[in-house]
Amino acid sequence: MESHVLLACLKTSDRGPSDSLERVQGHSRIREVRLSVTTSPTESRATRTLDQEITLIERVCAGEQQLFYELISPYERSVYVAVFSLLQNEADAEEVAQEAFLKAFSHLKAFRRESKFSTWLIQIAVNEARMKRRKDRKFLYESIDGRHQNEEGDYFPKDFADWREIPSETLQRTELRQALQRAIASLDPTYQDVFVMRDIQHLSITETAETLQITEALVKTRLLRARLRMRDALAPGFDGAWSIGDGHWKKVRPW
């Protein structure tokens, strides 16, 4: 089905300049920006302005499809990270990330500038990853297991380890990375979605709610639980296993 959409898009663009390109050509200020879009994909992240990005989008829509990679290149990493955090599998994540970019390509004309292009991409990526996850039996078992189904009751922090500072050398450690990934993987899928969109991808509460089609209040509740669980999962590590020296981390456990 996707390929049909993609083909439709390609055919439409083959017909010639779209309205958007005509608008660009009739606008001398943007035209100047167009000419200045000569940075390589790797440079574009640092130097690209919003105008340049919009111009790129319009050029791709108008038929210069080879520019699509340049357009999305600054967001490759964040799209992959979003998808990987939800699927926890490199091969699946790569495949789904590619699919998300292809989907963005075929639906580029539907992009409305009310949101940032990066946000739009992340929303597509998260939705693709969630679809993949739903197809995956492993997650089906998790969701019917009902461990964390009660969103009404309070969640109490399990651990009161004093976790004031993170030594910079600890941040570089592979085990910390792995622990973070394990902690995210251990979250219920519904909490993962919110946590990944808010804390890893920095989408707003409103954008997260829109993408997941839930209320903003539910975004906040799930985010609270996700963060508390993440903290519980990670704090003991900092408290013990990852501490730099003995007694570096003080334990504070009231019960």
Next chain:
Amino acid sequence: MPTIEISCVEVWREVSNYIDEVVDPTLRERMQEHFKGCEHCSAVLDGMRNVVRLVGDGQAFEVPAGFSDRLKKRLEEKAGG
């Protein structure tokens, strides 16, 4: 006028919103007061902030080698082909 005291349970319920600065000013003030005197809640707050900081810079994840090249190739096959 002294701020009205708030319980630990109430603080935990709002601690995430506190970090996101989406609590109203009165509640914020009450929570600030509570954190000053409650080391457990301060530890929860600091720990949660650390979680947000740790995952927020994206360094917890690595993109597989060759990802860009494979993506570029796949896009070229679709767009250019």
